Amino acid sequence: MSETTALPANQDEQSDEALTEGIAAEAVGGDFAAMLAVPEPQQVYAGIGSAPIIVMDGNHIVGAAKSVDTLTRSHDVRGSGALGNTQSADRPLIPLDIDRPEHTKYRKLLDPIFAARAIAHLEADVRTLADELIDKFIERGHADVYDEFCAVLPSTIFLRLMGIPLSELHYFLQNKDDLLRDIDGETIAQREARYKAAGKRCYAYFNRVIDEREASGEPGDDILGRLMTAEVEGHSLTRENILDICFLLMIAGLDTVAASLSCILSWLARHPDERRRVVANPEMWPDAIEELMRWETPVPVASRTPTVDMQVGDTTVAAGTQVTVLWAAANLDPEKFTDPLTVDLTRRPNPHYSFASGFHRCLGSHLARMELRAALDQFHKRIPEYQITPGSELKYEALPVRLARPLPLSWVVPG
Amino acid sequence: MRLELDGEACQGHGRCYSLTPTLFDADDQGHSVLLEADVPAGQESSARQAVESCPEGAIALHE
Numbered sequence: 187m188s189e190t191t192a193l194p195a196n197q198d199e200q201s202d203e204a205l206t207e208g209i210a211a212e213a214v215g216g217d218f219a220a221m222l223a224v225p226e227p228q229q230v231y232a233g234i235g236s237a238p239i240i241v242m243d244g245n246h247i248v249g250a251a252k253s254v255d256t257l258t259r260s261h262d263v264r265g266s267g268a269l270g271n272t273q274s275a276d277r278p279l280i281p282l283d284i285d286r287p288e289h290t291k292y293r294k295l296l297d298p299i300f301a302a303r304a305i306a307h308l309e310a311d312v313r314t315l316a317d318e319l320i321d322k323f324i325e326r327g328h329a330d331v332y333d334e335f336c337a338v339l340p341s342t343i344f345l346r347l348m349g350i351p352l353s354e355l356h357y358f359l360q361n362k363d364d365l366l367r368d369i370d371g372e373t374i375a376q377r378e379a380r381y382k383a384a385g386k387r388c389y390a391y392f393n394r395v396i397d398e399r400e401a402s403g404e405p406g407d408d409i410l411g412r413l414m415t416a417e418v419e420g421h422s423l424t425r426e427n428i429l430d431i432c433f434l435l436m437i438a439g440l441d442t443v444a445a446s447l448s449c450i451l452s453w454l455a456r457h458p459d460e461r462r463r464v465v466a467n468p469e470m471w472p473d474a475i476e477e478l479m480r481w482e483t484p485v486p487v488a489s490r491t492p493t494v495d496m497q498v499g500d501t502t503v504a505a506g507t508q509v510t511v512l513w514a515a516a517n518l519d520p521e522k523f524t525d526p527l528t529v530d531l532t533r534r535p536n537p538h539y540s541f542a543s544g545f546h547r548c549l550g551s552h553l554a555r556m557e558l559r560a561a562l563d564q565f566h567k568r569i570p571e572y573q574i575t576p577g578s579e580l581k582y583e584a585l586p587v588r589l590a591r592p593l594p595l596s597w598v599v600p601g
Numbered sequence: 602m603r604l605e606l607d608g609e610a611c612q613g614h615g616r617c618y619s620l621t622p623t624l625f626d627a628d629d630q631g632h633s634v635l636l637e638a639d640v641p642a643g644q645e646s647s648a649r650q651a652v653e654s655c656p657e658g659a660i661a662l663h664e
Contacts, residue, residue, distance in 0.1 A: 259610070259657065294630060301631030302615050472619075535653035537616070543656045547612040552631065 222584035225452070228481070228518055228527060235515030238499025246507055249515025251522040251539075253498045257490045257511060258544030261286065265546045268491035269508060272437065273365055274381045276389075277426060279434040281549065289545065291418050296431070299409060302552040308343065309560050315342055316564035324568060328575055328596035332448045336593065339561055340443035343553075344436070349408030350395065361388055362440045366587070385433065392432045396425065409435070435550075442485055443554050445589035447561060449482035450475070452590040453529075455574050460531055465570045468563055474531040475558050480538035481529050484588045486514035488542060513539035514588075572597040602640040603663040604648055606633055610659035617651040617660060624651055633659070 221230055234240065235249035248254055257263055266272060267283030278284050281292045298304060319338055323329035341359055345352055364384035368377065396414065405411035413428045423431075454461040464470045488511045496503045503509060516539045518526040523536075541548035548554070574580060575594040583589050604624065613632045617625040624647060626634045640648045640662075652660045 255658070297613055297630040297632075301613075301627065301629065302619070303627060303631070534620070535616075535650055537654055537656040539656065541614065541656075543612070545612060547614060547656075552615060 219584045222486070222588075223582045225456070225580055225582060225590075227514075227582075227584065227588075231483075231486070231512060231515040232518040232527060234512055235519050239501045239503070239509075241501060246503060246509040247512065248498060248509055249512040249519075250499075251516040251519035254511055254513070254516040254539065254543065256496070256498055257492070257509060258542070258546075260492070260496065260544075262492055262494040262496070263544070264491045264493060265289075266489050269489050272434075273385060274378050275385055275430070275433060277430055279437065280427060280430045282434050282438065282546070286545065292431075293545075293549070295416055295418055296549055299412060300549050300553055302556075305553045305556055308347075308553075309556055311346070312339070312343060312557055312560040313564050315339060316561045317568070320565065320568045325599055327599040328594065330592040331451060331595045332444070332589070332591040332593040335561075335565070336444045336447040336451070339447070340557055341440045343557060344439050347408060348410050348432070348435070349406050350410075354391075357391075358436070358440065362436065365437060366441050368583075388433055388436060389429050392429055393425070396428060438548075439550055439553075441587055441589075442550075443557050445484040445587045446479065446482070446554065446558060448590040448593050449484050449588060450478045450558070450562065451565070451595070452574070452580060452593055453478055453482065455572055455595055457529075458571075458573075460529070461566075462570075464531060465566050468566075470531060471559050471563055472555075473534060473536070475555065475562065476536045476538065477529060477531050477533045479540040479558075480517045480523070480533075480536055482588060483514035483517050483538075483540050485540065485542075485548075485586075486588055487512055487585060488546075513542065569597050602645055602648060604635055604638050604640060604651070605661040605663065606635040607659045607661070608632070610657045612657055612659075614656050616654040616656065620654055621647040621651045624648060 221227070231249065234247060235251070238248075238250050238253045240247040240249075248257060264285045265282065267278050267285060271277060271283055272279050281289050281296060284292065316335075316339060319335050323334050329335070337359060338355070341355060341362070342352060345355060345358065350358075361384050364380055365388070369380075372380070392410075395410065399405050399411065399414065405414040410428075410432065413423055413431055416423055454464075464474050489508055490511050491508050492503055492505055494505050496505075498509075516522070520526050523533075541551040541554070572595045575596040578594040580590060581592065583591065611633045613630060615627060615631055615633070617633050618627050621644075623644060624635070624637050624640070626636050628634050637644075648662055652662045
């Protein structure tokens with residue numbers, strides 16, 4: 187250990203300090219993800235957030251809300267792109283891996299497409315789709331709700347948004363898994379190769395679709411078509427620009443809503459009294475979803491790199507230092523949230539970090555919120571009473587995305 | 602009581618116009634637009650909620 191900061195002096199806080207140091211020690215070892223791959227990892231994250239910054243063996247980890255704000259609200263900070271291209275892509279993903287001033291130009295193009303008002307008309311579609319998926323398993327009385335509901339719903343909506351035929355769903359789901367899942371026993375080199383191969387397949391697929399549309403002279407009025415005809419500062423997007431946006435939308439959009447749905451359904455399965463309250467008062471869904479997004483933080487971690495020396499707590503972070511930002515810890519900071527380790531489904535205000543903060547705020551946050559609201563409301567109208575299937579064990583993945591997979595739920599089928 | 606919106610700090614989370622649509626609206630990009638800088642009587646608690654709900658701290662309230 188090289189350095190920790192602002193160590194608490196009084197006895198009562200000694201255990202926090204020990205916890206924080208213990209967690210930081212784990213963070214640089216291999217067991218960190220395992221510690222977090224449980225139904226309730228909140229104590230671990232809260233421990234990390236109790237120090238303004240943790241510096242160990244050259245790793246900088248920030249979990250306190252104030253420190254996260256310092257980093258994410260600054261103009262002199264780069265996002266994930268400072269580490270290289272996400273999922274070993276050939277070029278930076280747009281807008282995730284690019285920073286100002288380029289980032290601002292692309293967000294001006296993309297934000298209106300994903301604005302709350304622009305996607306509101308899709309809600310009826312999401313509810314219909316949710317019903318169709320539920321029809322397939324409701325009479326059975328049990329299902330792996332991850333595979334049959336959580337994974338399929340956002341991917342289907344993505345294909346519709348992009349104007350890609352639904353017959354391609356399984357191709358996309360397989361590629362998504364190849365791009366985002368870790369496989370036990372795989373070496374780093376093998377994993378990189380798998381990412382690259384899956385990435386190439388996706389790029390080739392989108393390339394072919396764009397070719398076909400160009401040949402037909404009809405770009406279409408879906409997102410892909412809008413990108414093909416869009417202009418940024420008077421220039422059309424290049425083919426590479428469009429592909430880099432498509433790949434980002436796929437990586438960011440297919441998995442995160444699925445993960446969020448699985449975490450929320452798993453929590454509600456384990457807390458039947460709270461669930462019954464929401465089922466009886468469905469107007470509670472928006473606040474309940476915000477709170478469960480805070481509690482679960484399905485995207486728990488990000489990377490930020492200051493481009494100037496920056497003061498975080500008592501530590502000066504040198505320009506160019508990569509800092510791991512833990513949204514999951516900031517979401518449990520008692521300076522920001524009253525009684526943060528209690529889930530309060532009516533919590534307001536709830537300025538949580540689950541869609542990131544700062545200029546890399548999740549582009550799809552409004553789409554995600556709408557999908558979650560529609561899917562959860564519809565699911566509970568059809569299946570208000572359910573439980574984790576007795577005898578089955580819940581399995582969580584912690585990083586890079588937190589999810590409950592499989593999610594074996596069961597319910598009583600009437601008559 | 603007066604609301605102030607820092608348009609540079611706003612990142613389009615949309616909490617203000619979702620929770621307090623009488624005080625805030627959205628532009629085409631989904632960024633916040635302040636409708637009522639002078640908080641109308643009876644909406645003081647809504648104004649406070651908007652301030653405290655912003656993940657970017659982009660809204661200030663002058664009492």
